[in-house]
Amino acid sequence: MRVERVSYFLEAVRRGSLRSAADALGVTQSTLSEQITALEEDLDVLLLTRTRRGVTPTSAAEVLMPQLSALVDAEAQLRERTTSLSADFGGIVRLGATPMVMSSLVTPTIVIVRETYPNLGYVITESDSTSMQSQVADGELDFALLTRGSAGPVPLPTVKFRPLARIAIGAHVPLHHPLYENAAVTWSDLSAWPLVSMRKGSPTWALLERNIAKPHVVAQVASFPNAVVMVENGLGIAVGPQVRPVNQMTARSRWLSLAAPDAYLEICVAQREGVPLPRSARTVRDALEKYVRQSPSEMELLLK
DSSP, rough: OOOOHHHHHHHHHEEEEEHHHHHHHTSSSHHHHHHHHHHHHHHHOOEEEEEETEEOOOOOHHHHHHHHHHHHHHHHHHHHHHHHOTOOOOEEEEEEEHHHHHHIIEEEHHHHHHOOEEEEEEEEEEEHHHHHHHHHHHHSSEEEEEEETTTBBBTTTTTTEEEEEEOEEEEEEEEOOOOOSSSSSSSHHHSSEEEEOOTTHHHHHHHHHOOOOOOOOEEEESSSSHHHHHHTTTTEEEEOOOOSSSGGOOEEEEEEEEOSSTTTEEEEEEETOOOOHHHHHHHHHHHHHHHHHTTTTTGGGOOO
């Protein structure tokens, strides 16, 4: 019996949907369903009740859930323990990240990993999601942390995405602006004002272009904190995630939520479909996912 199949089953129960579980795991729905069916055959018991509304565990599965969960936890602990036994564990991890998540996710995770694995080395690429996905597909990167919106980008045929967290998209409005006292803004509100956006081709730009027919963009930036600096110097309203000000008392702008169902970006791990990660890269990827799970207040996500 493969423990991976147990993990798939538990994720399906947790989410109540094969499609949602497949998206979270970065596999196709058919692959997920096949693996759960194989697990049912291994155990010779029906584990899921499948309906049009989703999936629920059978009474037999409810009985087995504690043992199955313990099995998955035990495998994770065993992998972590065997890795830590190698005092000279090293290697080079080639990873990519968008500027949006580099400081908030990659840097603090590497600091944590270095405490246990000081011999690991890193080659880090900071670029846009589209470029890094191509680098993952070509094998230039072991994996990458991408951001995507409801408008894409979509995975290449040889790349799989595994969602990690969602970031709310809103507007940084300068002090004394007519919208400053609003509780929230809409795309229609923003259409009448000069805007600062992430550069053309980014997921944020795609959202802007899809929701405002002719956005009056006065500046495009590669790093969103730079956009906020422009806002505080009167260049316009910045559309993007919330950025924590260095000094709340002296901040000259305010972030307002955007009242729209597509006002979010998703952080995903991108890696090659069907190609196992090297041990060094897998260690860092798992540490990133653990950091996200243990940092719920940051993963709304407030960028530093």
